[in-house]
Amino acid sequence: MEWTQRLTQILHNPPLLQEPLSRHTSIQVGGPADFLVYPQNLDELQSVLQLAFEQDIPFFILGNGSNLLVRDEGYRGIVISLTACCAGCYFMEDTVRVGAAVSLSWLAGEFARRGYRGLEFAAGIPGSLGGAIFMNAGAFGSCIGELVQEVVTMDFKGCRQKRSRQELSFAYRWSNFQAEDVIILEAALSLQAGDPEEIKHNMERMLSERKARHPQQPSAGSVFRNPPGGAGYLIEQAGLKGMVIGGAQISPRHGNFIINLGNATAADVLSLIRLARDRVLEQFGIELEPEIRIIGGNGKDRGEKG
Ligand SMILES: Cc1cc2nc3c(=O)[nH]c(=O)nc-3n(C[C@H](O)[C@H](O)[C@H](O)COP(=O)(O)OP(=O)(O)OC[C@H]3O[C@@H](n4cnc5c(N)ncnc54)[C@H](O)[C@@H]3O)c2cc1C
Numbered sequence: 001m002e003w004t005q006r007l008t009q010i011l012h013n014p015p016l017l018q019e020p021l022s023r024h025t026s027i028q029v030g031g032p033a034d035f036l037v038y039p040q041n042l043d044e045l046q047s048v049l050q051l052a053f054e055q056d057i058p059f060f061i062l063g064n065g066s067n068l069l070v071r072d073e074g075y076r077g078i079v080i081s082l083t084a085c086c087a088g089c090y091f092m093e094d095t096v097r098v099g100a101a102v103s104l105s106w107l108a109g110e111f112a113r114r115g116y117r118g119l120e121f122a123a124g125i126p127g128s129l130g131g132a133i134f135m136n137a138g139a140f141g142s143c144i145g146e147l148v149q150e151v152v153t154m155d156f157k158g159c160r161q162k163r164s165r166q167e168l169s170f171a172y173r174w175s176n177f178q179a180e181d182v183i184i185l186e187a188a189l190s191l192q193a194g195d196p197e198e199i200k201h202n203m204e205r206m207l208s209e210r211k212a213r214h215p216q217q218p219s220a221g222s223v224f225r226n227p228p229g230g231a232g233y234l235i236e237q238a239g240l241k242g243m244v245i246g247g248a249q250i251s252p253r254h255g256n257f258i259i260n261l262g263n264a265t266a267a268d269v270l271s272l273i274r275l276a277r278d279r280v281l282e283q284f285g286i287e288l289e290p291e292i293r294i295i296g297g298n299g300k301d302r303g304e305k306g
Pocket of ligand 1: 062064065066082100124129130133136137138177182183184185214219220221293
């Protein structure tokens with residue numbers, strides 16, 4: 001039997017074929033995936049991974065697509081969404097167990113509603129918990145890694161493992177998961193009670209700062225990791241704020257965001273990325289390193305860093 005037939009047999013919901021990934025990324029750019037699949041439970045996910053492993057088919061885990069640039073050629077292989085199989089959220093006495101597909105922003109709201117502090121920074125970050133842990137998402141001096149107590153993973157052969165905090169490491173926009181072949185299924189985050197009024201106030205302040213600083217048009221968040229001084233400042237000093245290539249623009253509001261003006265292609269976005277890198281290197285001797293993950297075409301499967 002063809003492996004594609006086996007894939008269809010494994011899945012309760014048929015795979016989407018040649019699905020444009022522009023529909024699944026916040027910047028609304030990206031060519032089609034051969035297959036986009038939504039395993040309904042962990043057994044289905046395990047079977048998909050085993051099939052991909054046996055047949056040597058590339059696959060990619062899609063979170064909310066908010067830090068992702070998919071090349072125009074699309075993705076040759078299987079894109080896996082965990083939205084159906086990792087969507088639970090259970091509050092306990094001093095921890096909360098959260099599925100990888102749960103929205104980080106929703107979780108921040110839930111923390112605030114229940115009077116737990118520490119996740120206010122995440123309100124307005126449009127990722128999933130899994131993507132946030134993978135990227136160690138953060139803002140306003142805090143990051144998700146500070147709250148993580150335990151992570152449950154599945155490796156690329158379908159084996160599950162529980163990892164305690166001591167076995168994990170986080171740094172600026174980096175987690176050990178970027179160097180491993182595993183999928184984040186679920187995490188336990190620590191809960192710390194705080195003053196509900198103060199939490200609400202902090203969250204509203206951060207949200208309104210975010211609104212004032214960030215562009216409203218479709219984007220993939222910060223394009224580059226911040227060197228000292230900030231990538232946005234360096235790009236602005238290089239005279240590139242507002243620069244347009246095709247349908248993409250370096251945001252006139254924030255130099256480290258590239259926005260889709262309506263008809264951007266990944267090639268447009270990549271041209272702006274190259275231009276910003278070259279100009280900043282030329283003028284300041286600083287090499288900007290992309291924060292966004294780039295996949296598809298001849299990119300690496302898990303999303304190369306640029
Ligand atoms: C308007 C805007 C504002 C933003 N603000 C911030 C900010 O303040 N701080 C910040 O840190 N980021 C910010 N971002 C970037 C982005 O939201 C975060 O990096 C987010 O954590 C990415 O999560 P995601 O689910 O969208 O991941 P995706 O973009 O879908 O994927 C990113 C990477 O994570 C991997 N991944 C996703 N889920 C899993 C999983 N379950 N297991 C293993 N790997 C996985 C993917 O394979 C990919 O390599 C912003 C983005 C936008 C568009």
